[in-house]
Amino acid sequence: MKALVTGGAGFIGSHIVDRLLDDGHEVTVFDDFSTGKNENLPDHDRLVVIEGDIRDYDALLNNMVGVEHVFHQAAIASVPKTIDDPIGSNAVNYQGTLHVLEAARNSGVQKVVFASSAAVYGDEPTLPKVETMLPVTLSPYAVDKLASEHACRIYHQLYGLETVCLRYFNVFGPRQDPSSPYSGVISIFADRLDQGLTPTVYGDGEQTRDYIFVSDVVEANMKAIANSAATGEVFNIATGNKTTLNQLLKTMCDLKGVDVAADYQQMRQGDIKDSYANVDKAAALLEWKADIELNQGLQNLFQQ
Ligand code: UD2
Secondary structure (H helix, E strand, O other): OEEEEEOOOOHHHHHHHHHHHHOOOEEEEEEOOOOOOHHHOOOOOOEEEEEOOOOOHHHHHHHOOOOOEEEEOOOOOOHHHHHHOHHHHHHHHOHHHHHHHHHHHHHOOOEEEEEEEHHHHEOOOOOOEOOOOOOEOOOHHHHHHHHHHHHHHHHHHHHOOEEEEEEEOEEEOOOOOOOOOOOOHHHHHHHHHHOOOOOEEEOOOOOEEOEEEHHHHHHHHHHHHHOHHHOOOEEEEOOOOOEEHHHHHHHHHHHHOOOOOOEEEOOOOOOOOEOOEOOHHHHHHHOOOOOOOHHHHHHHHHHO
8 A cells, every 4th residue: 555644744644654664654754843843753765754844735745646545643732722723733734634635636646534632622611532522722723623524524525535533632752752841741750750850741630531542543544445334434532541641750750660740731722621431432433442551551662
């Protein structure tokens, strides 16, 4: 199979690339390297790396010749950035998706798997989050992800392009960059513990999240391609388990053999109190469920 991965030099995209190469496929990475890194990618004779921008429809079209499957991971992933610049973010996160879909349609691509986000649920209080809930978006990021899901659905209905949308919850694993305050909390905590610095906990630490290891997210992408029952659908990609931030920090400290008291600060504006997913739909139609428990995932991360 020939696959194209947008955002393939980024955290999740580069793990998808590794898996596709391991499975014997030909892979094109399409990445603007705004946050993606060359060092996330291997030197491989079946890998082509294109420095390109998903705002550039022609560049996408040129690179989709002969491609069967597209994994669309490219996005401005920082929610605060999209709040600062909703128009610029929309050009990437929504219109960019439209370009990917249109180029896929015009190139005879069979299937597009789209990286959506738990952000679409906003702070709708119902738990666990289930795909049938009406989303209550709280940021331009979430609006663009939700709009992109709708675009995927209509490209399937109107043009017959097969699409699958995966709503990632809190993904963690190797190559997640801890450098911004809005990076995944696990990468930030790990970095601070390694440097002997005090981790900051925003709020009382009792907020819950559904942390999913990156290899499980990769597997969900593979299932999205393999299972025809998934086509045209949206799925939560999560474990179905909730962990408080205090529990998370304690587990991380225990695994690293350190004893650190966190610095408790005011809860972040717009922070969601509780988030975890119902994963029944993914089990039924995608035939996928998360394999790696938080503890195991943290051990894998720390062994890197
Ligand atoms: C996740 C996604 C975000 C968006 C959002 C939608 C990540 C990295 N971010 O944000 O893109 O989809 O869900 O709901 O997956 N925290 C600390 N100390 C720190 C850093 C974070 O206490 O140094 C807290 C933070 O306030 C939050 C929790 O840890 O309560 C998780 O933070 P996060 O940034 O990893 O993820 P989240 O759920 O805010």
